[in-house]
Amino acid sequence: MSEQDYGFDTLAIHAGAQPDPATGARSTPIYQTTAFVFDDTDHAADLFALRSFGNIYTRIMNPTQAVLESKVAALEGGTAALATASGHAAQLLVFHALLNPGDEFIATRQLYGGSINQFNHSFKSFGWNVVWADADEVATIAAAVTDKTKAIFVESIANPGGRVTDIAAISEIAKKAGIPLIVDNTLATPWLCKPFEHGANIIVHSLTKFIAGHGNSMGGIVVDGGNFDWGKDGKYPMLSEPNASYNGIKMYETFGNIAFAITCRVLGLRDLGPAISPTNAFNILTGMETLSLRMERHVSNAQKVAEWLEANDKVEYVNYAGLKSSPHYDLAQKYTPRGPGAVFTFGLKGGYEAGVKVVSGVNLLSHLANVGDTRSLIIHPASTTHSQLTPEQQTIAGAGPELVRLSIGIENVDDIIADLDQAIG
Amino acid sequence: MDHFTYTNDYISGILQSVKTIALVGASAKKVRPSYFVMKYLLDKGYRIIPINPGLAGQELLGQTVYASLSDVPEPIDMVDIFRNSEAAGSITDEALTLSPLPKVIWMQLSVRNDEAAQKAEAAGLQVVMDRCPKIEYGKLSGEWAWVGGSTGVISSKKQTLHQSGKMQSLGLAPKK
Numbered sequence: 001m002s003e004q005d006y007g008f009d010t011l012a013i014h015a016g017a018q019p020d021p022a023t024g025a026r027s028t029p030i031y032q033t034t035a036f037v038f039d040d041t042d043h044a045a046d047l048f049a050l051r052s053f054g055n056i057y058t059r060i061m062n063p064t065q066a067v068l069e070s071k072v073a074a075l076e077g078g079t080a081a082l083a084t085a086s087g088h089a090a091q092l093l094v095f096h097a098l099l100n101p102g103d104e105f106i107a108t109r110q111l112y113g114g115s116i117n118q119f120n121h122s123f124k125s126f127g128w129n130v131v132w133a134d135a136d137e138v139a140t141i142a143a144a145v146t147d148k149t150k151a152i153f154v155e156s157i158a159n160p161g162g163r164v165t166d167i168a169a170i171s172e173i174a175k176k177a178g179i180p181l182i183v184d185n186t187l188a189t190p191w192l193c194k195p196f197e198h199g200a201n202i203i204v205h206s207l208t209k210f211i212a213g214h215g216n217s218m219g220g221i222v223v224d225g226g227n228f229d230w231g232k233d234g235k236y237p238m239l240s241e242p243n244a245s246y247n248g249i250k251m252y253e254t255f256g257n258i259a260f261a262i263t264c265r266v267l268g269l270r271d272l273g274p275a276i277s278p279t280n281a282f283n284i285l286t287g288m289e290t291l292s293l294r295m296e297r298h299v300s301n302a303q304k305v306a307e308w309l310e311a312n313d314k315v316e317y318v319n320y321a322g323l324k325s326s327p328h329y330d331l332a333q334k335y336t337p338r339g340p341g342a343v344f345t346f347g348l349k350g351g352y353e354a355g356v357k358v359v360s361g362v363n364l365l366s367h368l369a370n371v372g373d374t375r376s377l378i379i380h381p382a383s384t385t386h387s388q389l390t391p392e393q394q395t396i397a398g399a400g401p402e403l404v405r406l407s408i409g410i411e412n413v414d415d416i417i418a419d420l421d422q423a424i425g
Numbered sequence: 426m427d428h429f430t431y432t433n434d435y436i437s438g439i440l441q442s443v444k445t446i447a448l449v450g451a452s453a454k455k456v457r458p459s460y461f462v463m464k465y466l467l468d469k470g471y472r473i474i475p476i477n478p479g480l481a482g483q484e485l486l487g488q489t490v491y492a493s494l495s496d497v498p499e500p501i502d503m504v505d506i507f508r509n510s511e512a513a514g515s516i517t518d519e520a521l522t523l524s525p526l527p528k529v530i531w532m533q534l535s536v537r538n539d540e541a542a543q544k545a546e547a548a549g550l551q552v553v554m555d556r557c558p559k560i561e562y563g564k565l566s567g568e569w570a571w572v573g574g575s576t577g578v579i580s581s582k583k584q585t586l587h588q589s590g591k592m593q594s595l596g597l598a599p600k601k
């Protein structure tokens with residue numbers, strides 16, 4: 001039997017994780033070391049020239065990290081992956097491999113706020129120019145393509161939630177333009193959505209969230225779909241042209257359908273440095289083994305909480321794509337048939353004061369800025385992350401004074417609802 | 426066999442049944458994929474005979490280069506073709522004139538010649554197309570995961586250290 005024949009849960013536990021050859025350790029060991037000795041100079045030369053597989057230095061690779069990479073690649077149906085210090089680091093390495101100063105990429109406005117900042121500010125200082133489009137109006141994406149466009153970036157389920165992206169329609173635009181589609185699959189995880197099956201070419205994750213699940217470790221990952229021809233027109237010189245820092249090897253010619261992941265590692269991670277720690281890789285691996293069990297509970301709890309909120313007369317609206325009232329309900333049925341995640345927003349009729357009252361009044365839900373934890377989380381953007389904006393600006397940013405964001409955990413759903421009930425008052 | 430997918434058993438059976446591999450299209454350029462593959466397979470204990478008319482008589486990684494398969498003075502177990510799909514036809518034809526016959530015709534990534542494959546199979550040879558033996562060895566041994574690759578292997582048996590005893594070198598598990 002090969003990997004293709006095994007089910008998701010079997011892969012989540014076993015993919016990439018055979019017992020250790022030296023000790024027989026069954027759980028993946030934490031290789032907490034910065035470096036690895038060479039057999040001899042010939043071995044060292046082969047490793048540095050990328051002729052042999054193997055470990056040199058933990059800034060570039062590490063055996064604990066490798067198990068994580070191999071496992072996420074298997075779950076997503078990709079060819080290879082590269083784990084990084086955080087989700088943001090994964091995004092940095094992806095664009096570093098694709099863009100030269102002066103190039104453009106298209107991103108949809110419906111993104112995690114941190115990604116919007118990264119693209120608008122830090123990336124601009126590298127000369128990488130983001131062009132914004134609307135995920136709900138795919139024609140705006142097609143209209144934004146120019147001859148400088150090198151990629152399209154979307155989230156499968158958009159943070160702060162409630163929205164599901166039409167990946168297949170956008171992938172058609174990317175194909176026509178001859179550029180890769182990058183999907184941030186953080187809020188969905190491969191258990192809810194498989195972007196490669198809908199035409200994505202690269203997937204990124206913040207592993208910090210549902211994949212790890214426990215909220216104790218930072219991590220990110222780049223997954224290579226192995227389904228893009230990097231050599232066809234010289235648009236991606238880091239992949240197709242001889243590389244001076246590796247004696248002139250061409251990444252795509254040498255590494256074929258894992259060339260993108262390798263390029264992000266040996267040119268991006270090597271030089272920019274955002275490596276994941278072996279201990280964090282281990283912690284994330286431990287969480288991942290129960291991914292489907294947790295996600296099943298996350299989405300069933302989220303659905304029940306969303307339905308309860310929708311029926312509450314102090315609530316003005318609920319943005320959850322699992323509700324029939326949602327404009328994203330049909331897309332959710334197509335792309336996330338098991339449920340559209342567990343992060344979503346709702347609005348209170350009482351506006352700003354009501355929002356402050358809810359986050360102050362909760363006893364079970366945690367008031368903090370994260371998503372995808374086993375614990376239920378709540379935040380009122382207008383009084384925290386978006387408090388420097390005017391009410392009008394907050395509304396434009398999708399964080400109006402009345403809006404509250406939830407990340408529903410895996411506690412007993414009746415307890416989550418009871419806590420929200422007493423806090424809403 | 427449609428030669429689009431291969432089972433792990435089929436590939437590992439081949440990689441564990443051959444010893445001498447003629448590498449057609451071997452290159453002296455250290456950055457070429459064929460050089461990478463040759464070096465790797467030598468390290469894994471295979472005997473590699475490089476074939477390249479332009480380099481005939483020279484040595485490549487310590488191995489004498491021959492101009493063609495027919496010039497090789499010893500039995501060949503597997504022919505690994507690092508040439509284009511069209512050239513794979515005449516190379517397979519030549520391989521089928523050897524005595525003893527090779528056991529395997531292997532065409533590298535992106536190389537595919539169905540007609541040649543049919544002829545070779547009709548003569549009793551095993552055929553692999555559009556694959557790289559280095560990558561397949563890496564996947565089956567587990568080394569592929571060290572570069573973040575998805576190996577396609579699920580097993581509760583420990584990985585096998587390579588018999589050379591070299592550090593960071595995994596081998597293929599013994600045949601079942």
Ligand SMILES: Cc1ncc(COP(=O)(O)O)c(C=O)c1O
Nearest residue numbers: 086087088112159186206208219
């Ligand atoms: C959808 C999404 N992408 C990316 C990130 C960034 O990940 P990290 O915080 O691991 O850098 C986050 C974090 O909240 C996120 O929610």
